């Protein structure tokens with residue numbers, strides 16, 4: 001009986017969310033959180049109601065990327081109130097709840113799954129057009145819990161960098177989604193070429209196009225390339241969603257294309 005009551009609560013929360021996008025990557029450091037934050041911010045700036053959930057229990061970076069570190073979510077009864085980035089974007093991250101960001105979290109899979117479930121059903125997300133979920137890299141406990149809890153309609157957005165090794169990991173992410181029966185919104189190739197600040201042209205430092213070739217090979221949509229742009233890194237460090245600050249650079253335009261595809 002308890003389980004049914006529980007699931008009812010989860011389902012009620014999920015029914016109020018129109019579209020769920022789970023951001024995955026095979027490897028760390030490819031810009032997954034950056035893409036998740038900019039996708040969420042970009043949708044919110046377009047007037048959509050957006051939730052951004054960071055389930056990376058070992059390295060929650062969303063609070064930092066959106067300049068929300070140190071903020072405590074409010075409580076209303078037994079519900080947590082997500083932190084508002086602007087009135088359209090509500091954010092929840094384990095980073096808000098950890099007393100000290102230097103603290104290592106040592107949790108086994110089922111505990112992580114329980115926490116993620118609470119983030120979905122005990123957070124007052126309200127009615128959302130989009131819930132964007134930033135997962136830790138790989139195909140471990142957190143992405144598995146997220147997909148299972150959100151159900152088969154949740155779409156995956158897979159972020160890769162152009163290097164061949166990272167691209168191999170993408171195959172695993174694609175297979176993971178296929179096995180679970182979740183649709184794939186598409187693949188994004190981040191860190192793809194460098195925009196020279198002097199001449200403005202894009203130099204391909206690593207071989208470029210691996211993400212696109214792989215997407216084609218696996219029958220998945222390719223959502224575009226985002227170049228390496230020092231402004232993306234510095235705006236992330238400064239806690240500004242990149243889209244909000246730089247309107248027309250090649251990287252901002254690439255982010256906007258991704259937002260348009262979502």
Ligand code: ADP
Pocket residue numbers: 025027028029030031032033034035061190191192226227228229230231232233234236237251
């Ligand atoms: P992940 O979530 O995959 O571990 P992050 O989003 O935290 O990766 O990004 C890792 C680092 O790379 C961050 O410092 C971020 O600012 C930087 N970064 C991400 N994408 C770009 C880009 N297109 N150009 C420059 N720096 C980037």
